[in-house]
Amino acid sequence: MSTADYRVEAVDYAAAQDDLRRVREAVFVEEQGVPRDLERDALDPLCHHVIARNAEGLPIGTARLTPDHRIGRMAVLSAWRGRGVGEALLLALLAEARHRQWPAVSLHAQVGAEGFYARQGFLPEGERFFEAGIEHHGMRRVLGATATIAHRAEAVAITTAIIVQARRALAIYSRTLDPGLWDAPPVMEALRRFATHRTGVQVQILLQDAAAPQHALAPLIGLAQRLPSVFGFREVQDPVDLPYAAAFVANDDHGYYYRPLGHRFDGEAGLEHAGRARQLREEFTQMWERARPVSEYRALGL
Known part of the structure; x- marks a missing residue:
């Protein structure tokens, strides 16, 4: 190199x-x-x-x-x-x-x-x-295989890596912006750099409960307020999506982190798995199109 x-x-x-x-x-x-x-x-x-x-x-x-x-x-x-x-x-x-x-x-x-x-x-x-x-x-x-994630420190590390690896887009499906993960300083800094150091990027965040992070003053909402052209929030409302128990983040390269139970950090992840990342993004897109825009966030300046 x-x-x-x-x-x-x-x-x-x-x-x-x-x-x-x-x-x-x-x-x-x-x-x-x-x-x-x-x-x-x-x-x-x-x-x-x-x-x-x-x-x-x-x-x-x-x-x-x-x-x-x-x-x-x-x-x-x-x-x-x-x-x-x-x-x-x-x-x-x-x-x-x-x-x-x-x-x-x-x-x-x-x-x-x-x-x-x-x-x-x-x-x-x-x-x-x-x-x-x-x-x-x-x-x-x-290298090559998926990694098993069991603890918060691992979750923060792999999420940071997925954000850094992303080219233009991130898809985030979360129940309530997972305290301990989406407010972790390394993750927030990676998101800030992704949103401000590249052009034409997009972060789509799909929530099961939009009220909880708003009431908790989640720092990611504050970051999105300052960068409304980058961040978009929606909340699931279709009956077919409401029982969905998992959470995940996937980028537009080869990275993903999937948690079968969205309230826990346990899951699997990879940075060299384009197929799995694409599958999760496609699943995300279907749910995103059925979800409602979070207008209460827009009232705060989004």
Whole structure:
């Protein structure tokens, strides 16, 4: 992968170890205080390494894929953060893992970077822990197969990833805008960025009970008030739709999260399942056409 500013490429460890270490030591040892003997390990020669270089060919970022299906040593020089380098490195490693037909990859995310990995479809696992004196959280990304969602933290992570992956459209079916999910800060921020950083986007939200989130002052309603051309709300009213117990979100790419019982977080999700996402959007469209516009939201400025 390359841009006008940098390129990402796979490298042989023996040939590129000086460049790899230059970046890693600048980030981990000098910036974060990780002991040098902990930063280096015996796995390095066995790993698949990628490196990001600027237009002059100087190293600005690194990452590796270990034989035990783990992503690690993700490091980007401070001057290059926020410019997509980390995402490009991560996508290169995910592409290599798919090429090897691995079912999943995992990593130890520094707590401050959890949001970055969640936006790429990684789900949190287990409890937080300390590694090299820095708090981490285990995370895992399923490749190809569907992921099982059981807890709120997983629900927030996968919903965020589905929003980030969307191109132009999101379809959301919810009972009452699910407190704990559709008001979670990472989800709200992803929706805000989706609605304000792209043109021609649309978020359709179909509710079973429109009054409940209004009475609860759901923050998503406030966001929609500021962006009425993007967000649309309807409420189911047809007898054929009223017994529908599930909830879901589906984008116009390959992502979906389906909960058989809409009042729970338990469900299944995927970011590489265009067929299932399309099926849910088609089901959503049928219910949307039978539903009533939420005029009481429009009275508030929508």
